[in-house]
Amino acid sequence: MNPGSGLGAPADRTPVAAGPDGPALPLPDREAVLEHAARLILTAWRSFDHARPGQPRPGADQIELLRRPLPAGPSDSRAALDQAAGVLDASLAQSRPRFFAYIGSSGLEIGVLGDALAASHDVNVAVSAGAADLLEAQTIAWVGEFVGFDRHAVGVTSESGTISNLTALTAAREAALPGVRRTGTAGRAMALYCSAEAHYSVRRAAELLGIGGANVRAIPIDAARRMDPAACAAAIDQDLRAGVAPVAVVATAGTTLTGAVDDLDALADVCARRATWLHVDGAYGLPAAATGRAGAAFRGLARAQSATVDAHKWLYVPKPCSVLLMHDVAALERAFAHEESYMLHGDRPLHAVDRTLEYSRPLRALKLWLAFSVHGADAIRAAIERNLGEAALLADLLRGDARFELLVDPPALSAVCFRHRPGGRVDLDAHNAALAEAVAADGRILLAGAQVDGSTCLRACFVNHRTTEEDVRAVPDVVGDVAARIRPA
Ligand SMILES: Cc1ncc(COP(=O)(O)O)c(C=O)c1O
Structure with a gap:
Protein backbone atom coordinates (compact mmCIF):
# COMPACT_ATOMS: atom_id res chain seq x y z
CA MET A 1 0.00 0.00 0.00
CA ASN A 2 1.04 3.61 -0.63
CA PRO A 3 2.54 4.79 2.67
CA GLY A 4 0.82 8.16 2.31
CA SER A 5 -2.59 6.88 1.19
CA GLY A 6 -5.36 7.22 3.72
CA LEU A 7 -9.05 6.46 3.59
CA GLY A 8 -10.61 7.89 0.48
CA ALA A 9 -7.27 8.22 -1.39
CA PRO A 10 -7.33 6.83 -4.95
CA ALA A 11 -6.30 3.17 -5.12
CA ASP A 12 -2.67 2.56 -6.05
CA ARG A 13 -2.79 0.82 -9.45
CA THR A 14 0.98 0.21 -9.74
CA PRO A 15 1.43 -3.47 -10.63
CA VAL A 16 2.95 -5.42 -7.76
CA ALA A 17 6.37 -6.70 -8.74
CA ALA A 18 6.75 -10.46 -8.27
CA GLY A 19 9.40 -11.28 -5.66
CA PRO A 20 12.52 -13.29 -6.40
CA ASP A 21 12.24 -17.05 -6.19
CA GLY A 22 12.13 -18.45 -2.66
CA PRO A 23 10.37 -17.49 0.55
CA ALA A 24 9.98 -13.91 1.68
CA LEU A 25 11.53 -14.65 5.07
CA PRO A 26 14.33 -17.14 4.53
CA LEU A 27 16.43 -18.37 7.47
CA PRO A 28 20.04 -17.96 6.33
CA ASP A 29 22.32 -20.87 7.08
CA ARG A 30 19.38 -22.86 8.42
CA GLU A 31 21.12 -26.22 8.92
CA ALA A 32 23.72 -24.63 11.18
CA VAL A 33 21.02 -22.64 12.98
CA LEU A 34 19.01 -25.81 13.56
CA GLU A 35 22.05 -27.56 15.02
CA HIS A 36 22.63 -24.55 17.25
CA ALA A 37 19.01 -24.65 18.46
CA ALA A 38 19.33 -28.39 19.13
CA ARG A 39 22.42 -27.73 21.25
CA LEU A 40 20.56 -25.08 23.25
CA ILE A 41 17.71 -27.52 23.90
CA PHE A 48 16.87 -29.74 34.26
CA ASP A 49 18.50 -32.94 35.51
CA HIS A 50 19.58 -30.94 38.54
CA ALA A 51 17.91 -28.80 41.15
CA ARG A 52 18.45 -25.08 40.85
CA PRO A 53 20.47 -23.46 43.64
CA GLY A 54 18.30 -20.31 43.79
CA GLN A 55 15.54 -18.22 42.22
CA PRO A 56 16.23 -17.30 38.58
CA ARG A 57 16.39 -13.55 38.01
CA PRO A 58 16.92 -11.52 34.80
CA GLY A 59 20.32 -9.80 34.61
CA ALA A 60 20.78 -6.11 33.79
CA ASP A 61 21.69 -6.90 30.17
CA GLN A 62 18.52 -8.96 29.79
CA ILE A 63 16.38 -6.19 31.22
CA GLU A 64 17.94 -3.83 28.70
CA LEU A 65 17.36 -6.34 25.87
CA LEU A 66 13.73 -6.76 26.86
CA ARG A 67 13.13 -3.02 26.78
CA ARG A 68 14.62 -2.36 23.37
CA PRO A 69 12.36 -0.95 20.65
CA LEU A 70 11.03 -2.96 17.69
CA PRO A 71 14.00 -4.03 15.57
CA ALA A 72 13.61 -2.83 11.97
CA GLY A 73 16.47 -4.83 10.50
CA PRO A 74 17.78 -8.39 10.78
CA SER A 75 20.21 -9.79 13.30
CA ASP A 76 22.17 -12.99 13.56
CA SER A 77 19.82 -15.89 14.30
CA ARG A 78 22.29 -17.81 16.48
CA ALA A 79 22.86 -14.74 18.64
CA ALA A 80 19.08 -14.19 18.89
CA LEU A 81 18.55 -17.83 19.87
CA ASP A 82 21.23 -17.45 22.57
CA GLN A 83 19.38 -14.41 23.90
CA ALA A 84 16.08 -16.33 23.89
CA ALA A 85 17.66 -19.27 25.76
CA GLY A 86 19.12 -16.82 28.27
CA VAL A 87 15.68 -15.29 28.91
CA LEU A 88 14.22 -18.77 29.48
CA ASP A 89 17.05 -19.71 31.82
CA ALA A 90 16.29 -16.59 33.87
CA SER A 91 12.61 -17.63 34.17
CA LEU A 92 10.85 -20.05 36.47
CA ALA A 93 10.82 -23.45 34.71
CA GLN A 94 8.33 -26.07 35.85
CA SER A 95 10.60 -28.65 34.20
CA ARG A 96 13.02 -28.56 37.13
CA PRO A 97 12.86 -31.54 39.49
CA ARG A 98 12.25 -29.49 42.65
CA PHE A 99 9.35 -27.48 41.25
CA PHE A 100 6.61 -28.70 43.61
CA ALA A 101 4.40 -25.62 43.43
CA TYR A 102 0.93 -25.68 41.86
CA ILE A 103 0.39 -28.54 39.41
CA GLY A 104 3.15 -28.13 36.90
CA SER A 105 3.91 -29.66 33.57
CA SER A 106 7.38 -31.01 33.23
CA GLY A 107 8.42 -30.72 29.58
CA LEU A 108 8.87 -34.41 28.69
CA GLU A 109 11.73 -34.42 26.19
CA ILE A 110 10.03 -36.42 23.44
CA GLY A 111 7.03 -34.11 23.85
CA VAL A 112 9.24 -31.08 23.25
CA LEU A 113 10.40 -32.62 19.98
CA GLY A 114 6.79 -33.44 19.10
CA ASP A 115 5.89 -29.78 19.52
CA ALA A 116 8.81 -28.67 17.35
CA LEU A 117 7.78 -31.11 14.61
CA ALA A 118 4.11 -30.21 14.83
CA ALA A 119 4.94 -26.51 14.63
CA SER A 120 7.20 -27.12 11.61
CA HIS A 121 4.36 -28.62 9.59
CA ASP A 122 1.87 -26.28 11.22
CA VAL A 123 -1.09 -28.53 10.41
CA ASN A 124 -4.39 -26.93 11.33
CA VAL A 125 -6.74 -29.48 12.86
CA ALA A 126 -9.65 -27.06 12.66
CA VAL A 127 -10.50 -28.44 9.23
CA SER A 128 -10.17 -32.01 8.00
CA ALA A 129 -6.42 -32.51 7.86
CA GLY A 144 -9.51 -43.06 27.19
CA GLU A 145 -8.12 -46.59 27.49
CA PHE A 146 -5.22 -45.56 29.75
CA VAL A 147 -7.44 -43.95 32.38
CA GLY A 148 -10.23 -46.53 32.03
CA PHE A 149 -12.88 -44.20 30.60
CA ASP A 150 -13.48 -45.92 27.26
CA ARG A 151 -11.01 -47.47 24.87
CA HIS A 152 -13.14 -46.16 22.02
CA ALA A 153 -13.23 -42.66 23.52
CA VAL A 154 -13.84 -39.78 21.15
CA GLY A 155 -13.53 -36.08 21.86
CA VAL A 156 -11.14 -33.26 21.18
CA THR A 157 -7.85 -31.82 22.38
CA SER A 158 -7.80 -28.27 23.67
CA GLU A 159 -5.58 -25.59 25.06
CA SER A 160 -6.28 -26.18 28.73
CA GLY A 161 -8.35 -27.88 31.37
CA THR A 162 -10.38 -24.69 31.54
CA ILE A 163 -11.29 -24.95 27.84
CA SER A 164 -11.98 -28.71 28.02
CA ASN A 165 -14.34 -28.16 30.96
CA LEU A 166 -16.06 -25.32 29.11
CA THR A 167 -16.37 -27.46 25.98
CA ALA A 168 -17.93 -30.37 27.89
CA LEU A 169 -20.32 -28.09 29.75
CA THR A 170 -21.40 -26.41 26.50
CA ALA A 171 -22.40 -29.87 25.25
CA ALA A 172 -24.12 -30.60 28.57
CA ARG A 173 -26.09 -27.35 28.38
CA GLU A 174 -27.30 -28.18 24.86
CA ALA A 175 -28.28 -31.67 26.05
CA GLY A 187 -34.75 -16.38 31.23
CA ARG A 188 -34.57 -20.12 31.95
CA ALA A 189 -32.76 -20.75 35.25
CA MET A 190 -29.98 -23.36 35.13
CA ALA A 191 -27.53 -24.77 37.66
CA LEU A 192 -24.29 -26.74 37.95
CA TYR A 193 -23.29 -28.94 40.92
CA CYS A 194 -19.73 -29.51 42.06
CA SER A 195 -17.56 -30.00 45.12
CA ALA A 196 -17.00 -26.99 47.33
CA GLU A 197 -13.33 -27.50 46.37
CA ALA A 198 -13.86 -27.72 42.58
CA HIS A 199 -11.53 -25.72 40.34
CA TYR A 200 -12.55 -22.18 39.43
CA SER A 201 -12.85 -23.18 35.76
CA VAL A 202 -16.26 -24.73 36.60
CA ARG A 203 -17.55 -21.39 37.84
CA ARG A 204 -15.98 -19.65 34.85
CA ALA A 205 -17.84 -21.99 32.49
CA ALA A 206 -21.08 -21.15 34.34
CA GLU A 207 -20.34 -17.45 33.89
CA LEU A 208 -19.61 -17.82 30.18
CA LEU A 209 -22.52 -20.16 29.41
CA GLY A 210 -25.18 -17.89 30.90
CA ILE A 211 -25.76 -20.31 33.79
CA GLY A 212 -24.40 -17.71 36.19
CA GLY A 213 -21.63 -18.12 38.73
CA ALA A 214 -24.18 -17.76 41.53
CA ASN A 215 -25.94 -20.88 40.21
CA VAL A 216 -22.98 -23.14 40.80
CA ARG A 217 -24.07 -25.19 43.79
CA ALA A 218 -20.95 -25.76 45.88
CA ILE A 219 -21.82 -29.10 47.49
CA PRO A 220 -20.32 -29.71 50.95
CA ILE A 221 -17.43 -32.13 51.24
CA ASP A 222 -17.00 -35.08 53.61
CA ALA A 223 -14.09 -35.90 55.92
CA ALA A 224 -12.12 -37.21 52.91
CA ARG A 225 -12.80 -33.86 51.17
CA ARG A 226 -15.12 -35.49 48.58
CA MET A 227 -18.42 -33.99 47.43
CA ASP A 228 -21.31 -35.48 49.43
CA PRO A 229 -23.45 -37.41 46.86
CA ALA A 230 -26.60 -37.22 49.03
CA ALA A 231 -26.26 -33.46 49.34
CA CYS A 232 -25.73 -33.27 45.59
CA ALA A 233 -28.90 -35.28 44.95
CA ALA A 234 -30.85 -33.06 47.36
CA ALA A 235 -29.61 -29.89 45.63
CA ILE A 236 -30.67 -31.20 42.19
CA ASP A 237 -34.09 -32.26 43.49
CA GLN A 238 -34.66 -28.90 45.09
CA ASP A 239 -33.78 -27.15 41.80
CA LEU A 240 -36.07 -29.48 39.81
CA ARG A 241 -38.95 -28.61 42.13
CA ALA A 242 -38.20 -24.92 41.64
CA GLY A 243 -38.10 -25.23 37.82
CA VAL A 244 -34.33 -24.79 37.57
CA ALA A 245 -32.70 -26.93 34.85
CA ALA A 266 -22.21 -42.67 43.66
CA LEU A 267 -22.45 -39.47 41.63
CA ALA A 268 -23.14 -41.51 38.46
CA ASP A 269 -26.09 -43.06 40.35
CA VAL A 270 -27.33 -39.61 41.35
CA CYS A 271 -27.09 -38.40 37.76
CA ALA A 272 -28.57 -41.53 36.16
CA ARG A 273 -31.71 -41.27 38.33
CA ARG A 274 -32.21 -37.67 37.27
CA ALA A 275 -31.05 -37.92 33.63
CA THR A 276 -28.35 -35.37 34.41
CA TRP A 277 -24.99 -35.10 32.64
CA LEU A 278 -21.95 -36.20 34.68
CA HIS A 279 -18.70 -34.48 33.76
CA VAL A 280 -15.46 -35.51 35.48
CA ASP A 281 -12.86 -32.80 35.89
CA GLY A 282 -9.75 -34.94 36.03
CA GLY A 295 -6.94 -46.66 40.50
CA ALA A 296 -9.71 -47.92 42.80
CA ALA A 297 -10.57 -44.34 43.82
CA PHE A 298 -11.85 -43.68 40.29
CA ARG A 299 -14.49 -46.45 40.17
CA GLY A 300 -17.48 -45.32 38.13
CA LEU A 301 -15.44 -43.11 35.78
CA ALA A 302 -16.69 -44.91 32.65
CA ARG A 303 -20.28 -43.99 33.56
CA ALA A 304 -19.60 -40.25 33.09
CA GLN A 305 -20.66 -38.57 29.84
CA SER A 306 -17.39 -36.61 29.61
CA ALA A 307 -14.03 -36.24 31.32
CA THR A 308 -11.16 -33.75 31.19
CA VAL A 309 -7.54 -34.90 31.43
CA ASP A 310 -4.66 -32.43 31.13
CA ALA A 311 -1.80 -34.27 29.50
CA HIS A 312 0.25 -31.16 30.25
CA LYS A 313 -0.05 -31.94 33.93
CA TRP A 314 0.36 -35.56 34.97
CA LEU A 315 1.10 -37.08 31.56
CA TYR A 316 4.23 -34.91 31.58
CA VAL A 317 4.08 -33.39 28.07
CA PRO A 318 4.67 -29.65 27.66
CA LYS A 319 1.79 -27.18 27.69
CA PRO A 320 -0.64 -26.97 26.06
CA CYS A 321 -2.32 -30.37 25.76
CA SER A 322 -5.68 -30.98 27.38
CA VAL A 323 -7.90 -33.87 26.31
CA LEU A 324 -11.68 -33.95 26.52
CA LEU A 325 -12.94 -37.55 26.54
CA MET A 326 -16.48 -38.43 25.48
CA HIS A 327 -18.33 -41.63 24.55
CA ASP A 328 -20.53 -39.90 21.98
CA VAL A 329 -19.18 -37.25 19.64
CA ALA A 330 -22.70 -36.36 18.48
CA ALA A 331 -23.27 -34.54 21.77
CA LEU A 332 -20.39 -32.20 20.90
CA GLU A 333 -21.69 -31.75 17.36
CA ARG A 334 -25.13 -30.80 18.63
CA ALA A 335 -23.45 -27.99 20.53
CA PHE A 336 -20.89 -26.83 17.97
CA ALA A 337 -21.77 -27.91 14.38
CA HIS A 338 -22.32 -25.03 11.95
CA GLU A 339 -21.83 -24.00 8.31
CA GLU A 340 -19.44 -21.26 7.19
CA SER A 341 -19.59 -19.81 3.68
CA TYR A 342 -15.84 -20.37 3.33
CA MET A 343 -15.83 -23.86 4.84
CA LEU A 344 -18.59 -25.94 3.30
CA HIS A 345 -19.28 -29.49 4.38
CA GLY A 346 -21.03 -30.71 1.25
CA ASP A 347 -21.12 -34.47 1.60
CA ARG A 348 -17.90 -34.50 3.64
CA PRO A 349 -17.80 -35.41 7.31
CA LEU A 350 -17.91 -32.54 9.77
CA HIS A 351 -14.71 -30.65 10.53
CA ALA A 352 -13.16 -30.49 14.01
CA VAL A 353 -14.53 -26.93 14.37
CA ASP A 354 -17.93 -28.62 14.46
CA ARG A 355 -16.95 -30.35 17.69
CA THR A 356 -15.25 -27.62 19.70
CA LEU A 357 -15.19 -23.91 20.39
CA GLU A 358 -11.74 -23.27 18.92
CA TYR A 359 -11.03 -22.59 15.27
CA SER A 360 -7.32 -22.72 14.38
CA ARG A 361 -5.88 -25.62 16.38
CA PRO A 362 -2.34 -27.00 16.30
CA LEU A 363 -1.78 -30.76 16.40
CA ARG A 364 -1.31 -30.82 20.18
CA ALA A 365 -1.91 -34.55 20.22
CA LEU A 366 1.38 -35.26 18.44
CA LYS A 367 3.53 -34.82 21.57
CA LEU A 368 1.25 -37.12 23.55
CA TRP A 369 1.14 -39.69 20.75
CA LEU A 370 4.96 -39.64 20.72
CA ALA A 371 5.09 -39.95 24.52
CA PHE A 372 2.93 -43.10 24.44
CA SER A 373 4.78 -44.45 21.37
CA VAL A 374 8.31 -43.87 22.71
CA HIS A 375 7.89 -44.65 26.41
CA GLY A 376 4.87 -46.96 26.32
CA ALA A 377 1.87 -46.84 28.63
CA ASP A 378 3.59 -49.04 31.27
CA ALA A 379 6.50 -46.64 31.81
CA ILE A 380 4.15 -43.67 32.01
CA ARG A 381 2.00 -45.54 34.53
CA ALA A 382 5.16 -46.36 36.55
CA ALA A 383 6.20 -42.68 36.54
CA ILE A 384 2.78 -41.72 37.95
CA GLU A 385 3.11 -44.47 40.59
CA ARG A 386 6.51 -43.03 41.47
CA ASN A 387 5.00 -39.56 41.98
CA LEU A 388 2.33 -41.10 44.24
CA GLY A 389 5.14 -42.75 46.20
CA GLU A 390 6.95 -39.41 46.49
CA ALA A 391 3.90 -37.82 48.10
CA ALA A 392 3.62 -40.77 50.51
CA LEU A 393 7.33 -40.48 51.35
CA LEU A 394 7.07 -36.75 52.08
CA ALA A 395 4.03 -37.39 54.28
CA ASP A 396 6.03 -40.03 56.20
CA LEU A 397 8.99 -37.68 56.65
CA LEU A 398 6.75 -34.86 57.90
CA ARG A 399 4.76 -37.16 60.20
CA GLY A 400 7.99 -38.22 61.86
CA ASP A 401 9.31 -34.68 62.30
CA ALA A 402 8.02 -32.67 65.28
CA ARG A 403 8.59 -29.38 63.41
CA PHE A 404 5.74 -30.14 60.96
CA PRO A 410 -3.08 -39.33 54.51
CA PRO A 411 -2.66 -37.15 51.43
CA ALA A 412 -4.87 -38.00 48.47
CA ARG A 419 2.70 -26.54 57.91
CA HIS A 420 5.66 -25.66 60.01
CA ARG A 421 5.18 -25.37 63.79
CA PRO A 422 8.06 -23.43 65.28
CA GLY A 423 6.90 -23.94 68.89
CA GLY A 424 6.02 -21.25 71.39
CA ARG A 425 3.20 -18.74 71.00
CA VAL A 426 3.15 -18.03 67.28
CA ASP A 427 0.49 -17.00 64.79
CA LEU A 428 0.85 -20.14 62.65
CA ASP A 429 -1.00 -18.63 59.67
CA ALA A 430 1.23 -15.56 59.53
CA HIS A 431 4.34 -17.67 60.12
CA ASN A 432 3.52 -20.11 57.31
CA ALA A 433 2.55 -17.30 54.92
CA ALA A 434 5.93 -15.66 55.54
CA LEU A 435 7.63 -19.04 55.22
CA ALA A 436 6.00 -19.70 51.81
CA GLU A 437 7.43 -16.42 50.53
CA ALA A 438 10.84 -17.02 52.08
CA VAL A 439 11.05 -20.54 50.57
CA ALA A 440 10.17 -19.10 47.13
CA ALA A 441 12.82 -16.37 47.50
CA ASP A 442 15.39 -18.95 48.64
CA GLY A 443 14.65 -20.88 45.43
CA ARG A 444 16.24 -24.25 46.26
CA ILE A 445 12.78 -25.82 46.13
CA LEU A 446 9.48 -24.40 44.99
CA LEU A 447 6.32 -24.92 47.02
CA ALA A 448 3.01 -23.10 46.90
CA GLY A 449 1.41 -21.34 49.83
CA ALA A 450 -2.20 -22.53 50.27
CA GLN A 451 -5.11 -22.60 52.69
CA VAL A 452 -6.90 -25.69 53.97
CA ASP A 453 -10.04 -24.97 56.00
CA GLY A 454 -8.75 -21.45 56.59
CA SER A 455 -5.31 -22.60 57.82
CA THR A 456 -2.37 -21.24 55.85
CA CYS A 457 0.05 -23.96 54.84
CA LEU A 458 2.63 -25.08 52.32
CA ARG A 459 1.66 -27.41 49.52
CA ALA A 460 3.88 -29.73 47.51
CA CYS A 461 2.50 -31.47 44.44
CA PHE A 462 4.40 -34.28 42.71
CA VAL A 463 3.71 -34.48 38.97
CA ASN A 464 7.24 -34.17 37.62
CA HIS A 465 8.96 -37.11 35.90
CA ARG A 466 12.38 -35.72 36.86
CA THR A 467 11.80 -35.64 40.64
CA THR A 468 13.88 -38.17 42.59
CA GLU A 469 13.78 -39.44 46.16
CA GLU A 470 16.67 -37.11 47.02
CA ASP A 471 14.57 -34.16 45.83
CA VAL A 472 11.69 -35.24 48.10
CA ARG A 473 13.99 -35.64 51.09
CA ALA A 474 15.24 -32.08 50.52
CA VAL A 475 11.79 -30.63 51.32
CA PRO A 476 11.78 -30.85 55.15
CA ASP A 477 15.48 -29.93 55.27
CA VAL A 478 15.12 -26.79 53.14
CA VAL A 479 11.83 -25.67 54.75
CA GLY A 480 13.26 -26.24 58.26
CA ASP A 481 16.42 -24.34 57.32
CA VAL A 482 14.53 -21.35 55.86
CA ALA A 483 12.12 -21.34 58.82
CA ALA A 484 15.04 -21.12 61.26
CA ARG A 485 16.40 -18.21 59.25
CA ILE A 486 13.17 -16.18 59.29
CA ARG A 487 12.49 -16.97 62.95
CA PRO A 488 15.72 -17.76 64.78
CA ALA A 489 15.22 -20.07 67.76
C1 LIG B 1 -8.92 -29.86 38.82
C2 LIG B 1 -8.50 -28.81 37.83
N1 LIG B 1 -9.36 -28.46 36.85
C3 LIG B 1 -9.03 -27.53 35.94
C4 LIG B 1 -7.81 -26.90 35.96
C5 LIG B 1 -7.48 -25.87 34.93
O1 LIG B 1 -6.53 -26.38 34.04
P1 LIG B 1 -5.72 -25.41 33.07
O2 LIG B 1 -4.73 -24.69 33.95
O3 LIG B 1 -5.08 -26.33 32.09
O4 LIG B 1 -6.71 -24.49 32.46
C6 LIG B 1 -6.91 -27.23 36.98
C7 LIG B 1 -5.60 -26.54 37.06
O5 LIG B 1 -4.79 -26.78 37.93
C8 LIG B 1 -7.25 -28.21 37.92
O6 LIG B 1 -6.40 -28.59 38.90
Missing part, protein backbone atom coordinates in the same frame (compact mmCIF):
# COMPACT_ATOMS: atom_id res chain seq x y z
CA LEU A 42 20.16 -30.19 25.01
CA THR A 43 21.86 -27.72 27.36
CA ALA A 44 18.47 -26.91 28.90
CA TRP A 45 17.60 -30.60 29.30
CA ARG A 46 20.93 -31.25 31.02
CA SER A 47 20.34 -28.36 33.41
CA GLY A 130 -5.92 -36.09 6.72
CA ALA A 131 -3.56 -38.28 8.75
CA ALA A 132 -3.37 -35.69 11.55
CA ASP A 133 -7.09 -36.24 12.27
CA LEU A 134 -6.47 -39.97 12.60
CA LEU A 135 -3.55 -39.34 14.95
CA GLU A 136 -5.60 -37.03 17.16
CA ALA A 137 -8.46 -39.55 17.28
CA GLN A 138 -6.08 -42.41 18.11
CA THR A 139 -4.40 -40.40 20.88
CA ILE A 140 -7.76 -39.56 22.44
CA ALA A 141 -8.76 -43.23 22.37
CA TRP A 142 -5.39 -44.18 23.94
CA VAL A 143 -5.96 -41.71 26.78
CA ALA A 176 -30.19 -30.24 29.02
CA LEU A 177 -31.96 -27.56 27.00
CA PRO A 178 -31.90 -28.51 23.29
CA GLY A 179 -31.76 -25.43 21.08
CA VAL A 180 -30.35 -23.16 23.80
CA ARG A 181 -27.33 -22.30 21.64
CA ARG A 182 -29.70 -20.58 19.19
CA THR A 183 -32.43 -19.24 21.42
CA GLY A 184 -30.28 -18.23 24.37
CA THR A 185 -31.40 -19.04 27.85
CA ALA A 186 -34.59 -16.92 27.50
CA PRO A 246 -29.73 -29.00 36.11
CA VAL A 247 -27.06 -28.73 33.41
CA ALA A 248 -24.46 -31.08 34.87
CA VAL A 249 -22.80 -32.47 37.93
CA VAL A 250 -19.07 -31.80 37.74
CA ALA A 251 -17.21 -34.39 39.79
CA THR A 252 -13.58 -33.60 40.53
CA ALA A 253 -11.13 -36.46 40.13
CA GLY A 254 -8.23 -34.91 41.99
CA THR A 255 -8.97 -31.51 43.51
CA THR A 256 -6.32 -28.90 42.90
CA LEU A 257 -5.81 -28.23 46.61
CA THR A 258 -5.65 -31.69 48.16
CA GLY A 259 -6.06 -34.27 45.35
CA ALA A 260 -9.41 -35.54 46.67
CA VAL A 261 -11.32 -37.74 44.20
CA ASP A 262 -15.10 -37.46 44.37
CA ASP A 263 -17.09 -40.70 44.57
CA LEU A 264 -17.71 -41.06 40.83
CA ASP A 265 -19.84 -44.20 41.11
CA ALA A 283 -7.48 -32.20 34.67
CA TYR A 284 -4.94 -32.97 37.38
CA GLY A 285 -5.76 -36.34 38.86
CA LEU A 286 -7.23 -38.61 36.19
CA PRO A 287 -3.91 -40.13 35.02
CA ALA A 288 -3.67 -41.73 38.50
CA ALA A 289 -6.71 -43.84 37.52
CA ALA A 290 -4.24 -45.89 35.45
CA THR A 291 -2.24 -46.93 38.52
CA GLY A 292 -2.61 -49.88 40.84
CA ARG A 293 -1.95 -47.65 43.82
CA ALA A 294 -4.78 -45.15 43.26
CA GLU A 405 2.10 -31.15 60.83
CA LEU A 406 0.11 -32.58 57.93
CA LEU A 407 -3.20 -30.81 57.28
CA VAL A 408 -4.58 -33.67 55.17
CA ASP A 409 -3.49 -37.08 56.39
CA LEU A 413 -3.03 -38.59 45.16
CA SER A 414 0.18 -36.53 45.02
CA ALA A 415 -0.63 -33.27 46.84
CA VAL A 416 0.77 -32.80 50.35
CA CYS A 417 -0.50 -29.92 52.51
CA PHE A 418 1.53 -29.27 55.64
